[in-house]
Amino acid sequence: MADAYVALEGDRVIEARARAPGTTRGEVVFTTAYTGYEESLTDPSYEEQILTFSYPLIGNYGVREERFEDDRVHPRGVVARELTDDVAEWLESEGVPAVDHLDTRDIVTEIRDEGAMKCGIAAGPDVTEQDALDELHQCKHMSDHVDIGAQVSVEAVETYNEDGDGATVALVDCGAKGSIMSSLVERDAVVHVFPYDASEDDIAEVDPDLLFISNGPGDPQNFGQAGELVETYVGEVPLAGICLGQQVVANALGGETEKMEFGHRGVNQPVRDLRTNQVVMTTQNHGYTVADPGDKLDVTQVNVNDDTPEGLENDELGIITRQYHPEANPGPHDSLGFFDDVLAMAEE
Numbered sequence: 001m002a003d004a005y006v007a008l009e010g011d012r013v014i015e016a017r018a019r020a021p022g023t024t025r026g027e028v029v030f031t032t033a034y035t036g037y038e039e040s041l042t043d044p045s046y047e048e049q050i051l052t053f054s055y056p057l058i059g060n061y062g063v064r065e066e067r068f069e070d071d072r073v074h075p076r077g078v079v080a081r082e083l084t085d086d087v088a089e090w091l092e093s094e095g096v097p098a099v100d101h102l103d104t105r106d107i108v109t110e111i112r113d114e115g116a117m118k119c120g121i122a123a124g125p126d127v128t129e130q131d132a133l134d135e136l137h138q139c140k141h142m143s144d145h146v147d148i149g150a151q152v153s154v155e156a157v158e159t160y161n162e163d164g165d166g167a168t169v170a171l172v173d174c175g176a177k178g179s180i181m182s183s184l185v186e187r188d189a190v191v192h193v194f195p196y197d198a199s200e201d202d203i204a205e206v207d208p209d210l211l212f213i214s215n216g217p218g219d220p221q222n223f224g225q226a227g228e229l230v231e232t233y234v235g236e237v238p239l240a241g242i243c244l245g246q247q248v249v250a251n252a253l254g255g256e257t258e259k260m261e262f263g264h265r266g267v268n269q270p271v272r273d274l275r276t277n278q279v280v281m282t283t284q285n286h287g288y289t290v291a292d293p294g295d296k297l298d299v300t301q302v303n304v305n306d307d308t309p310e311g312l313e314n315d316e317l318g319i320i321t322r323q324y325h326p327e328a329n330p331g332p333h334d335s336l337g338f339f340d341d342v343l344a345m346a347e348e
């Protein structure tokens, strides 16, 4: 007998098995990644979402903190065909409801056809279908989480590698994955991590060689202060951005973003560089995209599957952004050179 229910927009309810108890809600999305569940589950960009794994068995190589991208689990709920005990126990200890033993192909197909949608989950011995529906009916659209930055950003400035010999980077933390910081530190950058709503004066205090806007959850329109920093600093210092960072930079410089049908989430998204014609495999997790880059940014890389912009650049102003995750955790590592490129730009 079912002891968990997943309710999808339109009030369809799917029976499942409870693996971590509780009730929860969020926009349900899917990732096709067949590895990297620890990285995905600790990626702050999944805040306020319910993550469905299309790969059927999740947890087969355990749970190790050294692979975490942050100090907590970010999706509000987890759905898989089969979760191992390790992962189920981890999610339970984090208070994140999780369910398995349901047809995830069905959910993924529905999201692919209808788009990312609201979802409610109820899991545990005493729950009812109505509990899942009640959660669903309270679920908000991602764009309506207007202060989502506050849920994922540092509260005060943190500095890494203070004595480094490399460029000084002001990283605006809109929900940064830990491996963005470590990718910069490994290249000897001094990294000052600022809250998502840092002011121009806060940033000026460290006199940065590079302003870097991180990845983060939800709608880039909800990161207006980061956009103002871009407007202030463009042309003064080089700019870099990853994922939400690309979207914020584009919006600030006259471009436009929009929500995608169901986004890109996985570890084998092919990206073509229009200058070299080379294709790299990339890690991705986004539901919004740059619909119009504006007239200051050139599209230099595109997604091979749907032609959406994956890289934006302006050589004169010193801007390089990527829609995918070049820090590439869990991998593949094809795109790590991004960090060398942006730091070279900062040191010029």
Ligand SMILES: NC(=O)CC[C@H](N)C(=O)O
Pocket (backbone or CB within 6 Å): 045, 214, 215, 216, 217, 218, 219, 220, 242, 243, 244, 245, 285, 286, 287, 288, 289
């Ligand atoms: N990983 C990210 O930075 C995601 C960016 C944005 N929240 C989106 O969904 O498109």
